[in-house]
Amino acid sequence: MEEKILEVNDLSVSFSGGVQAVSDVSFDLRRGEAFALVGESGCGKSTTARAILRLIRSPGRITGGQVRFEGRDLLELSSKEMSQVRGREIGMIFQNPLDSLNPVYTIGGQVTEGLVVDRMEKREAWRLAADMFRDVKIPDAEKRMKSYPHEISGGMRQRVMIGMMLCRHPKLLIADEPTTALDVTIQAGIIELMNDLRRKYDTAVLMITHDFGIVADMADRVGVMYAGKLVELGDVYTIFDRPLHPYTRMLMKALPVITKKEGRLATIPGTVPDLSKPVKGCRFADRCPDACGICRGAAPALTECQPGHLCACHKEKGGGAHV
């Protein structure tokens, strides 16, 4: 087994009004691995990513759990120590690069800033950043570094963010919907780039997405979230070929992969439960076609059904009792 660099154990996050945005989420990342957290809006995937970096703002609060990164619990660090971790050891990319870049400084200045903080000489930092720009395939790297964020396109900005993050060789890169705002043609380029660079720098990637296509294109392992809970976790091929949790199976069937002549898409009836009230039993029970008494009585734990394949469903204990 490869070495684990990140272990998230029973992480819980609450917002005001007692909204349990994330409850008892546990997963781990191995060195150089790409792990995708996938789910619909409001399922807590972004909150989980932010909690790992301790970027949850008040009134949100991490109410429990551990985030062990290379042996240290990030939740125990002082805020000064934590800011050493962010950017240097764990990089992050968000959906809208324009929110992450400072509009009044040149791109080059912003990319080298982190390196200068790491006590690198300015000229050396500039040279390294230019190399990195070529790595992320930005044409005219030297010239582009003198541009301001508004002067380049959305796809280029996201490349700048990736370059900026990889400059400091983090061991883990957290990418929260990095291509959602981009066109498919640009998205394909960014994904290919992230796949190449991940191998080149041996960086683990935690990818947050709602798009199963991106999961299929990038991830080694997948965690499916629903209403603040991790409901299924496994190898990407397993999740696509043999999903166990009813939610994952229904979600897969709702993807528009057919034509209208071939039939209608499957839908998931009902809505996500209100997380401001305590939910008794399984959170998916109200929408699940197979739900029975036990599902409404007790919350199912995430248990290993097959080696490496975990599922939180009462009906799946002992490895797939029902069809």
Added chain:
Amino acid sequence: MSETLLCIEHLKKYFPLKSGLKKNAAFVRAVDDVTLDIHAGETLGLVGESGSGKTTLAKMILGLMEPTEGTITLDGMDIHDRGRRKELSHCVGAVFQDPASSLNPRATVYRSLERPLELNGCSKGDARDLIYETAEKVNLGRELLERFPYELSGGQQQRVSIARAILLKPKLLVLDEPTSALDVSVQAQTLNELLDLQQKFGLTYLFITHNLSVVRYMSDRICVMYGGKVMELGEAEEIYGHYRHPYTLSLLSSVPPLHPSQRERKKVLLTGDMPSLIGELTGCRFASRCPFAQESCRTEEPPFRDLGEGHRVACSLAETLDFPNR
């Protein structure tokens, strides 16, 4: 072939750029010479990257924007004929991307639905009947009608938008990215409902999206736009199976795979950005990013040719290029 409902001929929209004191020094050619038919009862999918002119085209069809040149006729009537505005206003309905911002936050759902009827001289009683009837068509519970938009989920809000769009029984419904803001499960539900409505009431859809899987599911024919021009047009399965334009090839190969086993598929990635649409443009719009471009592509504009059976393409090399067909 079914009859033509909407006929777009040589449609152009140029936006003037103001630079200092000189007005109208240059133009952005957002939509440039588009000729297109929409048949009654079909779904025409319109795809293209941002900036390809999809939404500008939609706005002109909705009569929200005057074309610079060219005509749009619906059932023989010119959409931009001011004298017939009222008559035309209920021939075309629209559903936009973000349902929350297209509904009045201070009006109840019922009020939002009543307003267009009121403006069209419908009595209160008739309006009520029609609203209840329409709400039923889109599976919108009656109890939701007295709520405000913020009390509804995204999918319910989008159903209200659809209900409003079909209230006046339009001939054509323009759907501009109607499911882009929705989650997969809600998207599936909305798409199914749209198909059911179409089947039951014989609606015609112009479905604009950048999601190529959604467009394949929904459309009878697909129109691919790039840089303000139509690149390829044809039956949906023909476009997916036997596309002839290099842009369609790169667009389709950029779609994320359906299964991890397709990860190593061959992608035709586009380099560079979409060209500027300002000023005089010569040659094929796609030439600067086309992997197959030849010298002649940069100088001569390719004609929009018919390759048979309604499959039309704007590429002078279409016959000679050999693509791996999927």
